[in-house]
Amino acid sequence: MELKNKIVVITGAGSGIGAATASLMGEHGAKVIVSDMNMKRAQRTVDGIAKKGGSSFAVRANVTKFEEVEALVSKAVEEYGRLDVMINNAGIGGKNQKKTAEHTHEDWHNVIAVNQTGVFYCMQVALEQMMKQGFGNIVNVASLAGLKPSGYNLSYSASKYAVVGMTKSAALEYGRKNIRINAVCPGYTHSALLDQLLNSKPDMENTLKRLIPMDRFGEANEIAEAIAWLASDNSKYITGQTITLDGGTSLL
Ligand SMILES: NC(=O)c1ccc[n+]([C@@H]2O[C@H](COP(=O)([O-])OP(=O)(O)OC[C@H]3O[C@@H](n4cnc5c(N)ncnc54)[C@H](O)[C@@H]3O)[C@@H](O)[C@H]2O)c1
Structure with missing residues (x-):
């Protein structure tokens, strides 16, 4: 994959899919800015990349705070002079699995703030820098839950x-500006976020596995492969697309 010396910011890179993506891109020679709101986790990812001879550093940023996202991108640009790739991965699930009429307002506001407003802020700040430099590539981490109820x-x-x-709206707007924007849509993938869902109800694991034709959950490194490919020059004619990695769940 053509990733050598790419300057890459990844949010939520202290755990799960973000950490696996940071590690894979580090192995391919990218310079990775590992961001998370939890610095301990981010530093663990950085240490893992260093062990394999890669180059990265950690920056704390809460994606729900616009000023923190601005400071994050500024740090990348101060250090390396440009931002080649922004990977908007930070995300959370709701704490309570309830039907719509009982859905808590707390879950609503928390989830929308991180998963939706956070991605909007990150795209906006990255696009400002990418417009200045005349190129760029954004990969958003959506979900199968963004394609199918x-x-x-x-x-x-x-x-x-x-x-x-x-992802699609912004790709339409920025195609002529040499900026690509794509998304991945993972199905159920081993991570802290999936564990939270598995623990929410007894027998959840078997219930979910019945929805997966390949009969297993995905692994974070399998999702990372697709993110890294979209972030690389190997996919340079693709924009505004989603790649679904779900073991066939969307077929049912
Ligand atoms: N695991 C799955 O089954 C699955 C499926 C589809 C999509 N996704 C998506 O993949 C992405 C990564 O999820 P994961 O499964 O690796 O979860 P994870 O919980 O393992 O990792 C998420 C990371 O995001 C960080 N984070 C949370 N809120 C943040 C904030 N406000 N600002 C900055 N960082 C924050 C957390 O500290 C954590 O390190 C999310 O967007 C999630 O919705 C996951």
Whole structure:
């Protein structure tokens, strides 16, 4: 994959899919700015990249705070002079799995703030820098829940449909500016976020596996491969697209 010396910012890179993506891109020679609101986790990702001979540093940023997102991109540009790739991965699930009428307002506001407004802020700040330099590439981490209803998950589903919509709208606007914008839509993938869902109800694991023709959950490094490919020059004629990685769940 053509990623050598690419300057890449990844949000939510202290855990799960973001950490796996940071690690893979580091292995391919990218210079990775590992961002998370949890610095301990971000530093763990950076240490892992260093062990494999890669180059990265950690920056704390909460994607729901516009000024923190601005400071994050500024740090990347101060250090390397440009931003080649912005990977908007930070995301959360709701705490309560309830039907729409019972969905808590707390879950609604928290999930929309991180998953939807956070991606909007990150795209806006990255685009400003990318417009100045005349090129750029954004990869958003959406979800199968942004393509297909799953139930008991209204705020998450709303936020991920929004990420798919923002990806396509912005790709249309910035194609002529040499900026590509795509998204990945993972299905159920091993991570802290999936563990939270598995622990929400007894027998959840078997219920979910029945929805997966390949009969297993995805692995974070499998999603990372697709993100890294979209972020690389190997995919340079693709924009405004979603790649679904779900073991066939969307077929049902
Ligand atoms: N795991 C799955 O099954 C699955 C499926 C589809 C989509 N996704 C999406 O993949 C992305 C990564 O999820 P994951 O499964 O790796 O989860 P994870 O919980 O393992 O990692 C998420 C990371 O985001 C960070 N984060 C949370 N809120 C943040 C904020 N406000 N600002 C900055 N960082 C913040 C957390 O500290 C954590 O390190 C999310 O957008 C999620 O919605 C996950």
